[in-house]
Amino acid sequence: MLWRLLVPTKHLLRRKYKRFCIRNVLKEWFEYEATNTFMWEVCNLCEQAGWDELPSPSLYPRKHREFLRAIVAVRTGRSFYQINLRALDAAYRIVFPNSTPINVNKKKVKK
Numbered sequence: 001m002l003w004r005l006l007v008p009t010k011h012l013l014r015r016k017y018k019r020f021c022i023r024n025v026l027k028e029w030f031e032y033e034a035t036n037t038f039m040w041e042v043c044n045l046c047e048q049a050g051w052d053e054l055p056s057p058s059l060y061p062r063k064h065r066e067f068l069r070a071i072v073a074v075r076t077g078r079s080f081y082q083i084n085l086r087a088l089d090a091a092y093r094i095v096f097p098n099s100t101p102i103n104v105n106k107k108k109v110k111k
Contacts, residue, residue, distance in 0.1 A: 001091050001094075001095065002068045002071065002072075002091075003057070003064075003068070003088075003091050003092050003094075003095040003096070004095050005029065006025075006057040006064060007057060007058075009025055009028055009029070010054075010056075010057075012028065013025070013028065019051070019053055020053060020054050021050060021051050021052055021053055021054055022039070022042065022043055022046075022048060022049075022050045022051075022052070022054065022067060023039055023043075023050040023051060025054070025067075026038065026039050026042060026071075038074060041070075041074045042067070042070045042071055042074050043070075045066075045069075045070035045073055045074065045080045046063075046066040046067045046069065046070035047066070048063060048066070048067065054067070057096070058096045058099040059099070061092055061096070061099070061102050062102060065085070065088055065089070065092065065102060068088060069083045069085070069088060089102050
């Protein structure tokens with residue numbers, strides 16, 4: 001689960017005195033596979049700059065959801081819009097059970 005890797009990666013980068021940003025996370029996770037083209041594709045899909053500081057995943061999960069969604073899309077070769085958001089959100093709720101919900105503005109289905 002990529003959600004589980006975010007916080008340890010954030011702490012690892014802090015210990016190395018590096019910024020917690022998309023480029024550094026991709027370099028840590030994918031090492032030599034994290035080429036400039038790969039990073040550009042991920043940043044382009046999630047519409048975030050590679051060097052911008054990422055917020056805490058438990059407090060501001062939307063940027064991270066789009067980031068993880070872009071990674072999965074680039075690695076699998078699938079369309080960004082084919083990635084299952086419900087699965088990503090369910091994994092987020094498992095890893096961060098008492099955190100900010102992702103889909104705050106969505107209507108709940110009454111049963």
